Each structure stands twice: as C-alpha cells, then as structure tokens.
C-alpha cells in the first residue's frame with residue numbers, strides 16, 4: 137500500500153511542477169491583463185472628469201432639502217435639523233428648502249475629511265440663499281452673519297458671510313467667502329452690490345490649493361478671485377474637526393431667511409459648470 141511512496145512524490149513533484157508552471161503562466165497572463173485594464177481605467181479616469189462629467193457626478197455631499205436634510209450624494213453626510221423649518225424653494229414648491237429664523241435655527245453636518253481643502257486640494261461649494269432682511273438681529277464681529285461654514289475656536293476652515301446693513305466697515309450688502317488658518321486668520325473674496333430681501337441668490341465658492349485661488353461667483357458669474365496662501369495673512373487651511381453648519385457657523389450669529397441646494401464638490405467647478413448650476417431647472 138505504501139509501495140507507491142517512491143512514485144507518488146515524483147509524480148506529485150512533477151504535477152506540482154507542472155501546475156506551478158501553469159499557475160505561473162496564468163498569473164503572468166493575469167498580471168498582464170490587469171496592467172492593461174488598469175491602464176485603461178486610469179486613462180478613462182484621467183479623461184472623463186475634465187470632458188464629460190456633469191457637476192453632480194463627483195459630489196461629496198448634496199442637500200436638496202426636499203423634505204429633509206439628508207445627504208443625497210450617497211456619501212451619508214446627513215444633516216441634523218435644529219429649529220429650521222421646511223419652506224418654499226425658489227420655484228415656489230412647498231417644503232423644498234429650509235427657513236432659518238435668525239435666532240437659533242441651523243442644520244449641522246458632522247465633520248469629515250472631504251470637507252477640507254487641505255485634504256482634497258480642490259474644493260467647491262454651491263448654495264442658494266434668500267435673505268429675508270438686510271438688518272440681522274443676531275450678528276457678530278463688525279456686523280455680519282455667518283450663514284454657512286465650518287469653524288470653531290482653533291478649528292477654523294471656511295465660511296460664507298453676509299454683512300448686516302448696520303456694520304462698522306461700510307460693508308452693507310456685501311456677501312463674501314473666506315478660508316482660514318485653524319486659529320481664524322482669513323483671506324477671501326466678496327461682492328458688494330444691492331441685495332433685495334426675499335430674493336433668491338446663488339453663490340459658489342471655488343478653491344484650488346495648487347493655484348492658490350478662491351473664486352467667488354454670484355448668480356452664475358464670477359465676481360472676485362483672491363489668493364489665500366499668498367495673501368497678507370498667509371492662510372494655509374488645515375483639516376479641522378468642526379462640523380459644517382448651515383444657518384450659522386458657530387452660534388455667534390444666525391441667518392434669517394432661506395437656504396437651499398447646498399452642494400459640495402472635491403474639485404474645482406469650472407465657470408461653465410457654475411453657470412449650469414445657476415440655470416438648473418426645477419427638478420420633478
């Protein structure tokens with residue numbers, strides 16, 4: 137019964153050798169194919185975003201506020217609603233945007249690396265807002281409200297601001313966007329022209345670390361562009377731990393009015409894509 141022990145090892149060895157050789161061939165073939173398909177995929181990945189991708193294809197967060205503050209990007213960055221209530225959107229549809237009462241209402245989204253320019257290198261935020269007043273009750277600093285932002289003491293990153301009519305810098309009607317060092321030194325872009333209460337406005341902030349630019353759009357048109365690293369504050373944004381808040385930044389001021397369609401991208405929207413967002417038709 138064990139007489140074949142002399143044979144089996146040899147046969148076994150041969151078989152092993154054979155199968156090793158076969159396996160090696162298969163492995164080599166597989167590696168070649170993989171390399172080829174990887175190359176194909178990376179070529180596709182290089183080409184696709186710049187040419188064909190619509191702005192919605194690479195969202196990291198999307199809040200349509202269609203009945204809730206859920207993140208519709210599929211990434212799971214859902215918002216929690218605090219005292220804000222659903223209201224009509226810019227198309228007049230009920231319960232499709234959030235109203236912020238100017239005293240304690242906000243939506244909060246937990247911190248994540250994708251919300252920081254320092255981790256993505258490119259970053260864009262698109263939002264619609266409708267100020268219901270030009271004279272905010274809850275304001276901070278020289279007389280402004282932070283209506284969308286990510287920042288706490290020692291954890292500052294970025295913010296959308298609107299100046300109240302009474303401010304000490306003659307900046308009434310100014311809307312602006314800033315990037316910060318963690319300690320809160322900022323650089324930003326702005327537009328200062330008449331704002332009409334209860335009218336909807338579209339704002340987009342586009343940031344590129346490589347180009348050292350903040351680009352500020354209002355109603356589909358570029359209004360301003362500024363450096364942040366090469367600014368007098370030398371702002372070098374880092375990845376902080378503050379949550380995103382909509383309607384306030386860190387409870388020092390509160391926006392009164394409506395906010396809708398907050399979209400966050402981990403790349404720089406082109407001017408054409410911003411215009412496309414501005415003209416986006418109502419969805420069914």
Ligand SMILES: [Ca+2]
Nearest residue numbers: 200201232396
């Ligand atoms: Ca909406």
